[in-house]
Amino acid sequence: MSSIRTDLSALDTNIYLLATRRVAGFESTSKLLSRINELRVVLPTQVLSEINNEALPFEQRTIFAHFKRAKDFIQGIGETKRDLIAHYKARGAKKGDAVICAQLHAAGVKWFVSENRHFLTEISDLPFTVLTAAEALSLLEE
């Protein structure tokens, strides 16, 4: 049976930054990060690059310290397949979303947690479920 506790999950860059900056209205992101030890986390190369671009040095250290607490932690490596990127672009994803989709697909991720409400809403049969931090917390309570 599919479960967020046993399947591979990935968290979007916005989860890490909203949690680290403790942004009002997004408290569920820091609650989820505090429970990262219950998740098997994949870090896609695209998310890592965005963290490196956007997070300040101590924010990066904090985020990396969270990775060390994950039940499993798998860092995406290797070249992202261009044909997978093209596949998702052809189905209507913007290039950045197509890249991350290709990386999640290749890594076998089943749950992608993001606060971006517009993430790939145009594609109905993704190989993973997109959910908010609050929804991920609900699944952890089940």
Add this chain to the structure above:
Amino acid sequence: MPAVEDKVSITLDLPKSVVDGVRRYADRARHSVEAEAEQMLRHAITVRDELPDLMEQAQREYDEYRSRTGKSRPTGDELIEQLRRVREQVADELYPD
């Protein structure tokens, strides 16, 4: 930390996958399973102890950054929108057409 610490014995029921993981790292490092498990627990405790401090430092760093650059604190929606733009920029750099 004292050079020699008192040792306390405990018995744990752990999933086989966890024990296999400890054993794998122990084999790799040529440690006993007990020594590897102790090292892993020490590491986990260090990470947990450091995390609240890191969170505080990250908050201070972000506040200082905003005050230095004169930037206001973005709302969550603004930050999400900013990260959507960053996603496209990073993808263009890493995967040029």
